[in-house]
Amino acid sequence: DTAVSQTPKYLVTQMGNDKSIKCEQNLGHDTMYWYKQDSKKFLKIMFSYNNKELIINETVPNRFSPKSPDKAHLNLHINSLELGDSAVYFCASSQERLAAHYNEQFFGPGTRLTVL
Amino acid sequence: TQLLEQSPQFLSIQEGENLTVYCNSSSVFSSLQWYRQEPGEGPVLLVTVVTGGEVKKLKRLTFQFGDARKDSSLHITAAQPGDTGLYLCAGPAGGTSYGKLTFGQGTILTVHP
Numbered sequence: 335d336t337a338v339s340q341t342p343k344y345l346v347t348q349m350g351n352d353k354s355i356k357c358e359q360n361l362g363h364d365t366m367y368w369y370k371q372d373s374k375k376f377l378k379i380m381f382s383y384n385n386k387e388l389i390i391n392e393t394v395p396n397r398f399s400p401k402s403p404d405k406a407h408l409n410l411h412i413n414s415l416e417l418g419d420s421a422v423y424f425c426a427s428s429q430e431r432l433a434a435h436y437n438e439q440f441f442g443p444g445t446r447l448t449v450l
Numbered sequence: 451t452q453l454l455e456q457s458p459q460f461l462s463i464q465e466g467e468n469l470t471v472y473c474n475s476s477s478v479f480s481s482l483q484w485y486r487q488e489p490g491e492g493p494v495l496l497v498t499v500v501t502g503g504e505v506k507k508l509k510r511l512t513f514q515f516g517d518a519r520k521d522s523s524l525h526i527t528a529a530q531p532g533d534t535g536l537y538l539c540a541g542p543a544g545g546t547s548y549g550k551l552t553f554g555q556g557t558i559l560t561v562h563p
Contacts, residue, residue, distance in 0.1 A: 338492070375536055376495070377542075377553040390550050424492050438483075439551065441492025 337361050338442040340425050346448045347415055354411045355445045357425030364407040365389070367439065368400060369424040377424070383408055384430060415449045422446050452477040454539055456554035463529055471524045471557045473539035480542055482522045483551070484513055487536040493542050529561045 338359045347353055359366060368380040368388075382390035382401045397413045408425060422444045428437040457472045473482065475542035487494035497506050501521060506513045510533075512522045512525040526533055536558050540551040 375556045375558065376554070377538065379550060388457060394508075427493070436497050438498070439493075441494070443490070443492050 338425055338427055338440050339421075340379050343443065343444060345447075345448050346450065348450055349415055349417060351414060352411070353417050353447070354409055355423055355447075357408045357410070357442055359406055359427040359440070359442075361405075361427055361429070361440060363429045363440070364405055364426050364428040365430045367426040367428075367436070368408065368410050369426060369441075370426045371422040371424060371444070373421070374414075377410075381410075386397070389423040393427075395416065414448075415447075417449050420447055420449045451519070452479065452541065452543055454468050454482075454541060454552055454553050454554035456539055456557050458557060459555065460560075462560045462562070466508060466528050467561075469529055469559070470479050471537055471559070472521065473554050475541070476520065479527060480519070482515060482519075483540045484522070484524055485538045486538060487556075489535075490514050493536075494537055526559075529559075531561045531563050534559055534561050536557045556563075 338426050365384045367382045369377050370380055371377045380392055380394045381400045385405050386402045402408045408426045424444045425442040426439045428439045455474050463469055481498055483498045484496045484548055486496055487493040497513045499513055502519045503517045504515045510527045513524045536556045538556045539554040542551040543550040
C-alpha cells in the first residue's frame with residue numbers, strides 16, 4: 335500500500351490556468367506538508383497542516399491555497415499559474431511528537447508541474 | 451534562519467570508490483537527518499543523528515554528527531551504482547515543534563559501473 339500518494343504525477347498547463355494537486359496519506363499521521371523542489375533540486379517547505387489546521391505558511395504567493403478536508407488529505411490549489419511555478423511539488427506527512435527531537439517525514443512521489 | 455550547506459554539490463565516481471558528503475551549518479541543530487531521493491521519487495529517510503559525536507552505520511553508509519552538532523557527514527564505502535541519487539541533509543528549523551525541516555541544497559551522486 336502506498337503510504338503517501340499524490341495525483342497527478344505530471345501536470346502540463348498554460349500560464350494563467352488554475353490547477354490542483356491532491357495528496358493522501360494512509361499512515362495515520364497528524365501533520366502534512368507541501369514542499370517545492372526547484373530545478374536545482376533545492377527542497378523548500380511551503381505549508382504545513384497539523385490536524386487540519388494551518389501551522390506553517392512560508393512566504394508563498396497567495397495564488398497558492400492549501401486545503402485539508404481531513405487529516406489524511408492535503409490538497410494544493412494554484413491560481414493564475416506562472417512560468418516560475420514550474421517545479422516538482424512534494425507532499426509529505428509525519429506524526430508530531432512534542433517530546434521528540436525530530437519527526438521522520440514520509441514523502442509522496444512528487445508532481446512535476448510544467449507551466450508553458 | 452538556520453542554513454545547511456552541503457558539499458560537494460555534484461559527485462561522479464566509479465563503482466568501488468569511497469566518498470564523503472558534508473553538511474555544515476553555523477547553527478546548532480538538535481538533530482540532523484539524511485534523506486536519499488531517487489529520480490522520479492520523493493526523498494526517503496536514511497538516518498537521524500541526535501547526539502553530538504554520534505556515528506551510525508547503515509551497511510556501507512556511515513553517518514556522523516559533529517561534536518558541536520553543527521555539522522554532519524555521510525561516508526559511503528565501495529560505492530555501487532545503486533547508490534546513485536540525490537542526498538539531502540535536513541534539520542529542524544529551530545524553535546518549532548511542528549516538524550518544519552530546513553534542507554541542504556543536496557548532493558547529486560552518480561556512481562558509474
